[in-house]
Amino acid sequence: QSVLTQPPSVSGAPGQRVTISCTGSSSNIGAGFGVHWYQRLPGTAPKLLIYGTNNRPSGVPDRFSGSRSGTSASLAITGLQAEDEADYYCQSYDSSLNGLAFGGGTKLTVL
Amino acid sequence: QVQLRQSGPGLVKPSQTLSLTCAISGDSVSSNSAAWNWIRQSPSRGLEWLGRTYYRSKWYSDYAVSMKGRITINPDTSKNQFSLQLNSVTREDTALFYCARYTSDWAFDYWGQGTLVTVSS
Numbered sequence: 320q321s322v323l324t325q326p327p328s329v330s331g332a333p334g335q336r337v338t339i340s341c342t343g344s345s346s347n348i349g350a351g352f353g354v355h356w357y358q359r360l361p362g363t364a365p366k367l368l369i370y371g372t373n374n375r376p377s378g379v380p381d382r383f384s385g386s387r388s389g390t391s392a393s394l395a396i397t398g399l400q401a402e403d404e405a406d407y408y409c410q411s412y413d414s415s416l417n418g419l420a421f422g423g424g425t426k427l428t429v430l
Numbered sequence: 431q432v433q434l435r436q437s438g439p440g441l442v443k444p445s446q447t448l449s450l451t452c453a454i455s456g457d458s459v460s461s462n463s464a465a466w467n468w469i470r471q472s473p474s475r476g477l478e479w480l481g482r483t484y485y486r487s488k489w490y491s492d493y494a495v496s497m498k499g500r501i502t503i504n505p506d507t508s509k510n511q512f513s514l515q516l517n518s519v520t521r522e523d524t525a526l527f528y529c530a531r532y533t534s535d536w537a538f539d540y541w542g543q544g545t546l547v548t549v550s551s
Contacts, residue, residue: 321476353535364528364544365477370537408477412536418494419479419536 322347322420323409330428331399339394339425341409347420349390352412356385356394359406359424368407369394396427404429432456434529434542442523442549448516451506452529452542459505459512460485464533468503468514472525483512519549 324342331337341354348354354372357365367376369385372392382397392411396403409422438450452466459466465484471477481493483503491503502515516523527545530538 353537355535355537357538364541365538366541367537367539370539371535376539410477410536410538416495421477421479423476 321423322413322416323411323422325407325409325422325425327423328426328428330430331396332430333399333401335399336395336397337399337427338396339407339409339427341392341394341422343390343392343411343413343420345390346415347390347411347413348387348392350414352414354385354387354392355410356383357408357410359408361405365408399429401429403427432531432540434531434540436527436529436542436545438545438547440546440548442519442547443551444520444549445518448514448519448523448547448549450514450527450529450545450547451511452513453509453511454531455510457531459483459510460507461533462486464531466503466505466512467530467532467538469528469530469538470525471528474522475525478525480514480516521549523547524549 356369358368359365372387373385384395386393406424408424413420433455435453442448465482467482468480481503483491493501500517505512529542531540532538
């Protein structure tokens, strides 16, 4: 059972907006630790998509954005494209683990 | 451009030691601003951070609590790489292993290509 909880799957039609939630606790997201998001395309290593809640590395389209509130964080994808179909993972530091925590991952299907 | 290139066997027998290496190009294992990590992914455990090594005037290594006692991560400055050793493996250790770098706030910006390690006799 992951320390950070994500929905197993979300879906949306091309052009639509989807959000993926990441629910944590007072020992991780709620404690103010950075929240990061990764995109994993089939057969590839995870790619950093969002860091520090809502910062995009160079090359990541501004269709991707992040937010946080309390013990939760969210990834939003607007203008959904077929190439966005992938697994998405959230990550934060957890003080009770004294280490990193990952979400269980969310599979995005573009209808 | 930073690149991480993993190497090591894809099959390990139960009770033996799993050994992987991650060769770094475009950065230095001795960087004062980076940390070098091992992460694995399996269907049963999802993504799991295993540990890291980093240099801040001296070398440090620390590990996930779940791994302590079985894991060693070491730098090799002569080859600009770092390694993972996981002792006494069981079938539960079968996973896709990644090396990865972070420079800020535990955000992994570069990853190795991944190595599928199967524990089987």
